[in-house]
Amino acid sequence: MPSELVRFSKALLSRIGIVLLAVVVLLVGEWMPPMAAFQRFQEANPALNRALTGLTIAMIVLGALLMLVTPFLMHAADLNLAAQTKTAKTGGRLRGLGWLFSGTTISTGFSDEARFWRVRRAFQDGEWWREPRWRQFSLMLLGAVLVFFGLFGLVFLLSPVGVKFLLLLLVLYVTGRGIYTFVLDEPLPEEDEYGE
Numbered sequence: 001m002p003s004e005l006v007r008f009s010k011a012l013l014s015r016i017g018i019v020l021l022a023v024v025v026l027l028v029g030e031w032m033p034p035m036a037a038f039q040r041f042q043e044a045n046p047a048l049n050r051a052l053t054g055l056t057i058a059m060i061v062l063g064a065l066l067m068l069v070t071p072f073l074m075h076a077a078d079l080n081l082a083a084q085t086k087t088a089k090t091g092g093r094l095r096g097l098g099w100l101f102s103g104t105t106i107s108t109g110f111s112d113e114a115r116f117w118r119v120r121r122a123f124q125d126g127e128w129w130r131e132p133r134w135r136q137f138s139l140m141l142l143g144a145v146l147v148f149f150g151l152f153g154l155v156f157l158l159s160p161v162g163v164k165f166l167l168l169l170l171v172l173y174v175t176g177r178g179i180y181t182f183v184l185d186e187p188l189p190e191e192d193e194y195g196e
Contacts, residue, residue, distance in 0.1 A: 022166060029165025039161045049157060056153035063146030070139040112137055116185035 029035050042049050114122075114137065122128045128138045152171045156164055 025166045025169060026162035029162040030160075032161075032165060035161045035165050038164070042157070053154065053157055056150045056157065059146045059150030060154065063143040063148075063150055066143030066146065067140050070136055070143065112140075115187070116182045117187055120182060120185070 112133065119137070119141070122131075122134045122138075127134045129135055149171075152167060156167050159167065
């Protein structure tokens with residue numbers, strides 16, 4: 001029992017520390033002259049602000065479309081696809097939108113994952129566009145990146161100065177950490193050269 005109380009206390013103190021750190025960063029951002037100058041520039045140029053807002057919304061929409069549509073554009077190379085499908089039947093007697101979805105629906109699931117070093121190798125070898133699996137993975141990865149930076153940009157443009165500074169620090173950290181991991185990730189000894 002005491003160990004659970006200690007763990008709970010440590011977790012609570014950690015969360016309080018994170019909130020306090022965020023408040024300090026917000027306050028520092030409010031007082032930083034470059035952030036205030038950027039805010040004044042943004043307010044003085046509404047046309048540029050509207051253009052940047054449109055660009056970020058376009059990034060979000062394009063990224064979301066890439067992530068949603070890409071899996072359905074690729075054809076499965078597996079000839080045993082029928083054995084992997086799951087069927088669901090709904091009757092036409094359902095209330096609401098049941099009439100719209102009545103009949104037999106056949107769908108397949110998909111999932112993919114890869115370590116950073118394997119993605120890096122796919123880009124180096126040109127597999128990212130030659131192989132259907134990597135083409136799908138690359139397009140969905142591009143969609144995720146577009147959505148991430150589009151959402152960041154949109155919230156950044158619409159936020160007050162302190163929140164802008166906090167978001168800037170967060171996105172710089174996440175981007176730097178991602179690039180660092182992408183560059184330095186290596187296969188584990190038990191993984192073969194194809195990441196299997």
